[in-house]
Amino acid sequence: MIISTGVACLVLLSGFVTLIMLRVPVAFALGIATIPLVALDIRLTPFLIMDRMLNSYTSFILLAVPFFLLAANLMNSGKITDRLIGLATVLTGWLPGGLGHVNVAVSMLFAGISGSSTADAAGCGKILIPAMTREGYDPRFSVAITACSSVMGVIIPPSILMIVWGGVMSVSVGSLFLAGAIPGLMIAVALMATVYGYAIVYGYPTAGKPSLSEFWVALKGAGLALLTPVFVIGGIVGGIVTPTESAIIAAFYSLFLGAVVYRTINFRDTISILYETGRFASISLFAIGTASVFGWMLAFYNVPRLMVGIMTGLQMGQIGTSLVIAGFFLLFGLFIDAIPAIIILGTVLYPVASAAEIHPVVFAIIGIVSLSFGLVTPPYGLCLLISASIAKINVVSVLKDVAIILAPMLLILLLIIIFPGIVLWLPSLLMPGFK
Secondary structure, three states: OOOOOHHHHHHHHHHHHHHHHHHOHHHHHHHOOHHHHHOOOOOOOHHHHHHHHHHHHHHHHHHHHHHHHHHHHHHHOOOHHHHHHHHHHHHOOOOHHHHHHHHHHHHHHHHHHHOOOHHHHHHHHEEEEEEHHHHHHHHHHHHHHHHHHHHHOOOOOOOHHHHHHHHOOOOOOOHHHHHHHHHHHHHHHHHHHHHHHHHHOOOOOOOOOOOOOHHHHHHHHHHHHHHHHHHHHHHHHOOOOHHHHHHHHHHHHHHHHHHHHOOOOOOOHHHHHHHHHHHHHHHHOOOOOOOOHHHHHHOOOOOOOOOOOHHHHHOHHHHHHHHHHHHHHHHHHHOOOHHHHHHHHHHHHHHHHHOOOOHHHHHHHHHHHHHHOOOOOOOOHHHHHHHHHHOOHHHHHHHHHHHHHHHHHHEEEEEEEHHOOOHHHHHHHHHOOOO
């Protein structure tokens, strides 16, 4: 039999949601949800589905994902994160709520190296959450600010999500990196303003004003690590290296710093880091494969064309369409990881954005920023779960503080939608020929 668009959409989405509610891992749920249609529709065969899944792995750019994960793990294991915290302390620790500002600043610095929010939450959280608790900060606030600041890892370049987005949608990764810089900095400022408000209300302490010599020591300690984003972003934007090559450079440079310069990583550590990186990368890459099949099946049944027809009929304009797109990404981010969401929802909504004349780079940043909130919002909320497990407190008790901290971040998303020039200014300035 031949399945209609409406029935196919219902079968795919209801099957996926049911499996998620049964706590089946997302990567497996995406693949299993396609089985009923393969069994019922005479146009589909298991071999066709397997071919589509294997084709998703032929993208050279996806090799960047495990290498950026490797760079982040090397940074954490090589104690380079400690050096970034030291620099962040002398830069922002003197402000009211000192360690809260340090938390935001180190997440911003780490984001410019790793491209991974979960690595940020785990690496920085292990050090800063206990330190903040010892200094008298409410553990709930410590967890909330650690989780929320970690989302900058996928917004400030380099970003694993931007690399996946660029590969899937055929958008310049260099332009995405530049486009994410200003929104990332705006989110950092919004977070620091929120920390300042908490410090005034609850009387949180400062970390003390540093001397010039302390600043110089901290800068020297972290200086070599801070060269990583220069190599990565500068190389891509300058057209010297591809995103995959830049990820390899970041990984080998992190290994060089940890093993040779700082001597904090030995051979046994390296084996363990490679194993952990392979384990996490395999989960992400398997999710890419099953999500690609799920997304292709939606396209096969003309779901994107149906959505374009509905949205065009509503005549919502650029801003209205952007708000709806952001809403879809925010909703999906509550339940599944960002990478499968990009492949499934991004490819479905891309024609909708094009029909509304939304710039592909603006569409990408709206999607990535919206999905980043899913890292700190239940039921998925991976960064929030990591941070809460470090503090050994219940996630539910942190939700009030998370909501307060997320409010100004949502305002930044709204500003991006209303004023897309925020996203487009830097690529237009630094990339000749950018349109």
